[in-house]
Amino acid sequence: xxxxxxxxxxxxxxxxxxxxxxxxxxxxxxxxxxxxxxxxxxxxxxxxxxxxxxxxxxxxxxxxxxxxxxxxxxxxxxxxxxxxxxxxxxxxxxxxxxxxxxxxxxxxxxxxxxxxxxxxxxxxxxxxxxxxxxxxxxxxxxxxxxxxxxxxxxxxxxxxxxxxxxxxxxxxxxxxxxxxxxxxxxxxxxxxxxxxxxxxxxxxxxxxxxxxxxxxxxxxxxxxxxxxxxxxxxxxxxxxxxxxxxxxxxxxxxxxxxxxxxxxxxxxxxxxxxxxxxxxxxxxxxxxxxxxxxxxxxxxxxxxxxxxxxxxxxxxxxxxxxxxxxxxxxxxxxxxxxxxxxxxxxxxxxxxxxxxxx
Amino acid sequence: xxxxxxxxxxxxxxxxxxxxxxxxxxxxxxxxxxxxxxxxxxxxxxxxxxxxxxxxxxxxxxxxxxxxxxxxxxxxxxxxxxxxxxxxxxxxxxxxxxxxxxxxxxxxxxxxxxxxxxxxxxxxxxxxxxxxxxxxxxxxxxxxxxxxxxxxxxxxxxxxxxxxxxxxxxxxxxxxxxxxxxxxxxxxxxxxxxxxxxxxxxxxxxxxxxxxxxxxxxxxxxxxxxxxxxxxxxxxxxxxxxxxxxxxxxxxxxxxxxxxxxxxxxxxxxxxxxxxxxxxxxxxxxxxxxxxxxxxxxxxxxxxxxxxxxxxxxxxxxxxxxxxxxxxxxxxxxxxxxxxxxxxxxxxxxxxxxxxxx
DNA sequence: ACCGGGGGGGACTTTTTTTGACCCAATGGG
DNA sequence: CCCATTGGGTCAAAAAAAGTCCCCCCCGGT
Numbered sequence: 001x002x003x004x005x006x007x008x009x010x011x012x013x014x015x016x017x018x019x020x021x022x023x024x025x026x027x028x029x030x031x032x033x034x035x036x037x038x039x040x041x042x043x044x045x046x047x048x049x050x051x052x053x054x055x056x057x058x059x060x061x062x063x064x065x066x067x068x069x070x071x072x073x074x075x076x077x078x079x080x081x082x083x084x085x086x087x088x089x090x091x092x093x094x095x096x097x098x099x100x101x102x103x104x105x106x107x108x109x110x111x112x113x114x115x116x117x118x119x120x121x122x123x124x125x126x127x128x129x130x131x132x133x134x135x136x137x138x139x140x141x142x143x144x145x146x147x148x149x150x151x152x153x154x155x156x157x158x159x160x161x162x163x164x165x166x167x168x169x170x171x172x173x174x175x176x177x178x179x180x181x182x183x184x185x186x187x188x189x190x191x192x193x194x195x196x197x198x199x200x201x202x203x204x205x206x207x208x209x210x211x212x213x214x215x216x217x218x219x220x221x222x223x224x225x226x227x228x229x230x231x232x233x234x235x236x237x238x239x240x241x242x243x244x245x246x247x248x249x250x251x252x253x254x255x256x257x258x259x260x261x262x263x264x265x266x267x268x269x270x271x272x273x274x275x276x277x278x279x280x281x282x283x284x285x286x287x288x289x290x291x292x293x294x295x296x297x298x299x300x301x302x303x304x305x306x307x308x309x310x311x312x313x314x315x316x317x318x319x320x321x322x323x324x325x326x327x328x329x330x331x332x333x334x335x336x337x338x339x340x341x342x343x344x345x346x347x348x349x350x351x352x353x354x355x356x357x358x
Numbered sequence: 359x360x361x362x363x364x365x366x367x368x369x370x371x372x373x374x375x376x377x378x379x380x381x382x383x384x385x386x387x388x389x390x391x392x393x394x395x396x397x398x399x400x401x402x403x404x405x406x407x408x409x410x411x412x413x414x415x416x417x418x419x420x421x422x423x424x425x426x427x428x429x430x431x432x433x434x435x436x437x438x439x440x441x442x443x444x445x446x447x448x449x450x451x452x453x454x455x456x457x458x459x460x461x462x463x464x465x466x467x468x469x470x471x472x473x474x475x476x477x478x479x480x481x482x483x484x485x486x487x488x489x490x491x492x493x494x495x496x497x498x499x500x501x502x503x504x505x506x507x508x509x510x511x512x513x514x515x516x517x518x519x520x521x522x523x524x525x526x527x528x529x530x531x532x533x534x535x536x537x538x539x540x541x542x543x544x545x546x547x548x549x550x551x552x553x554x555x556x557x558x559x560x561x562x563x564x565x566x567x568x569x570x571x572x573x574x575x576x577x578x579x580x581x582x583x584x585x586x587x588x589x590x591x592x593x594x595x596x597x598x599x600x601x602x603x604x605x606x607x608x609x610x611x612x613x614x615x616x617x618x619x620x621x622x623x624x625x626x627x628x629x630x631x632x633x634x635x636x637x638x639x640x641x642x643x644x645x646x647x648x649x650x651x652x653x654x655x656x657x658x659x660x661x662x663x664x665x666x667x668x669x670x671x672x673x674x675x676x677x678x679x680x681x682x683x684x685x686x687x688x689x690x691x692x693x694x695x696x697x698x699x700x701x702x703x704x705x706x707x708x709x710x711x712x713x714x715x716x
Numbered sequence: 717a718c719c720g721g722g723g724g725g726g727a728c729t730t731t732t733t734t735t736g737a738c739c740c741a742a743t744g745g746g
Numbered sequence: 747c748c749c750a751t752t753g754g755g756t757c758a759a760a761a762a763a764a765g766t767c768c769c770c771c772c773c774g775g776t
Contacts, residue, residue, distance in 0.1 A: 008443040011420050012381050023370050037752055050735050062369050069743055085366040395723050408764045
C-alpha cells in the first residue's frame with residue numbers, strides 16, 4: 001500500500017528523481033568530506049561549477065549546509081536529512097524492490113543495497129561501510145567472537161562504525177593472517193580498528209597469509225598461536241569482503257601460470273583464501289592460518305559480506321547465497337548487474353547463473 | 359516517524375510542492391471536467407497557455423492523460439493517480455497536521471480537509487463532495503434513516519457519491535422542507551439523488567420551509583405528514599451544509615429589518631433554519647417542518663457537516679464543534695482561516711473565538 | 717449540407733533563466 | 747611569509763521557457 005507512494009510521485013513529477021538524486025548525492029558528499037570547496041565538489045559530481053553553486057545555494061537557504069570561508073559544512077539538519085532520507089531515496093530508485101528480488105534470487109537472510117556505483121563515486125564505499133556497520137552492530141551479542149577479513153570494503157566498515165561501545169565481552173579477531181598489502185587493508189589492522197570502535201578486546205595473528213603446510217603445522221603447535229586459532233574458530237559472526245578472482249590473484253602476487261590455472265578452473269570470486277567458481281564451488285585454496293570454510297557451518301551465526309562495484313557482481317553471486325545466515329551489503333551497481341546476470345541466463349529464476357563474459 | 363518523509367522532501371527539494379501541486383490541480387481538473395481544452399484549462403488554473411502545454415505534455419508522456427481531437431481525457435492511470443496521491447498531497451501541504459489541530463480545537467470526532475480553496479476553484483467543491491461522500495458511506499449502517507439538508511455543498515456530495523448500493527434498508531429524508539431556491543440545491547432534490555445513488559428508499563417533504571406556527575400545527579395533524587416527520591425525527595445520520603448568516607438570510611428573502619436584527623444578535627452561521635452566534639448559541643429560528651435542533655441530542659449518531667470557502671470559517675466554528683458525533687469536511691481555505699481565527703483570539707486555545715471583522 | 721466555435725498542433729519572437737568562464741579578496745595551512 | 751584554495755561577484759553566451767499567433771480539424775447545431 002505504501003510502496004506505491006513513490007511510484008505516484010515519479011508518475012506525476014518524473015523530473016523528481018533527477019533533482020532529488022543530484023541533491024542527495026551532493027549533500028551526502030558534503031557530509032562525508034567536509035569542509036569541501038565548490039570546485040572540488042563540482043569535479044567529484046561531474047557537474048559544472050555554476051550548477052553546483054545554485055544547488056549549494058538551495059541547500060544553504062534550506063539550512064542544510066553552512067557555507068564558510070574555508071569550505072562547505074553540513075549543518076546538523078543536513079546530516080540528519082542525509083541519514084533520514086536514505087530509505088526514501090532507496091525506494092525511489094527502486095532499490096527496496098531490488099533488495100527483495102535479490103533476497104529471493106540469492107536466498108540469503110538479508111540484502112542491503114546502497115544507492116550509487118562504487119566505481120564511480122568513492123562516497124558509495126563509505127556509505128556501504130556505514131550500512132554494513134549498522135548490520136554488524138545488530139548481529140553482535142555479548143560474549144561473541146567477531147572475525148573480520150581484509151580489503152577496502154571491510155576497512156570502510158571499520159571507518160564508518162560509530163565509536164560507541166558494543167555488547168559486553170566482544171572479541172575481535174582477524175579471519176586470517178595478514179596479506180602482503182597496505183597495512184590499512186589488512187585483516188589485522190581492521191580487526192584492531194573495529195575493536196577500538198566497539199571498545200572491545202582483540203587478538204591478532206601476526207603471520208603471513210600464504211604458508212607451506214609444514215610451516216602451518218609447526219605454528220599450530222605453538223601455544224600462543226593455538227590460543228588465537230581456537231578463538232578464531234569459535235567466531236560466531238564473520239565480516240568479510242569479496243574479491244574478484246583475477247584481482248585477488250594479482251594482489252597475492254600469483255604468477256602467470258597460477259592465474260592461468262585459476263582461469264581454467266573458472267574461478268571468479270574469492271573470500272579469505274578460497275576461490276570459487278560461478279557455481280559456488282571451491283576450486284582453489286591458499287593455505288594459511290585462520291578461519292576455514294568448514295568452520296562456517298558450525299558456530300558461525302551470521303556472515304556479513306560487503307562488496308561493491310559492477311565488476312564484483314559475478315564474484316558476489318559465486319561466493320554468497322543459499323545460506324540463511326548470510327547478510328549481504330552491496331552497492332546499486334553490483335546489485336543491478338547481478339540482476340542482469342540472472343535475467344540473461346535463466347528467466348525461470350534458478351540460482352547460479354553461469355559466468356557471462358563482459 | 360513516517361510523517362517526516364514529506365518534510366525531508368520539502369527540505370531537500372523545496373520546489374517540489376509547487377511542481378506537485380500545479381500538476382495535481384491540473385490532473386484533478388482534467389479528471390473532473392473531461393473532455394476539456396487547453397485554453398479552458400489555462401484560464402481555470404490561471405497559468406499561461408504555453409506552460410499548461412508543457413505540463414500537459416508531461417502528463418501525456420507519463421500516460422496520465424490522453425490528448426485527442428475533442429479535448430484532453432484522463433487515462434485510467436490518471437484517475438487512479440489523482441485518487442491515490444491525494445493523501446500524499448494533503449500531508450505535503452500540511453493538511454494532515456491541520457486536520458489534527460482542528461480536531462483538537464473544535465473537539466469533533468473527525469475532520470477532513472480537502473486541498474484547495476473553494477472560492478477560487480470549483481473543483482474543490484466536487485472534491486469536498488467526494489470526501490464527504492466517503493465519510494457518509496462509512497457512517498451508514500443497515501436500516502438507518504439519513505437526513506440531508508440543502509445547499510450547493512450537499513448537492514456536491516450527492517453528485518460525487520459513487521452509484522453503488524449502500525447498506526440494506528436505508529431511508530433518505532430531507533432534514534427540512536424545501537427552501538425557495540433552485541431545485542438542484544433543495545433538500546428534497548438532494549435526498550432523492552442520494553437515495554438514487556445508494557439505491558435506497560426515500561421520502562420527501564413537499565412543503566415550503568418557512569411557515570406560520572398555525573400552519574405547522576395543522577400540517578402536523580395530517581397523517582401522511584406525521585409519518586414523514588416521525589421518519590425524520592428517527593434519523594440517525596445527518597448530512598448538512600453550513601451557511602453564513604448574511605448569505606442565508608438573503609437567500610431566504612429576509613427584509614432589511616430582519617437582517618439587521620440578525621446582525622444585532624451576532625448571527626454568523628446557519629444550519630437548516632437555525633442561526634448561531636459566534637459562541638454557538640441559537641439566536642434565531644426559522645419556523646418550519648423537519649428536524650429540530652433538539653433532535654440532534656437524541657437518536658442522531660453522526661452529523662456530517664460540509665462547507666468550504668474562507669468566508670465560511672466563522673460560520674463553521676459557530677455551528678460545529680464540541681460534539682463527538684460531529685464529522686466535519688471542509689476545504690483548505692476555510693480550515694486555514696479557522697486556525698487564524700483561533701490564533702488571533704486566544705493563543706491559549708480556548709474554543710469559541712469571538713467573531714473577527716474582516 | 718454547411719458553418720462556427722472550440723479542439724490540438726505548429727511556428728515565431730520575446731523574455732527569462734541557466735550556464736560557463738572568468739577574476740577577486742580573504743583565509744588558512746605549510 | 748607565501749601559495750593554494752576558498753567563496754563571492756560579474757558578464758556574456760546559450761538555452762530553455764513563455765507569450766502569441768495562426769492553421770487545420772472535428773463535431774454539433776442549424
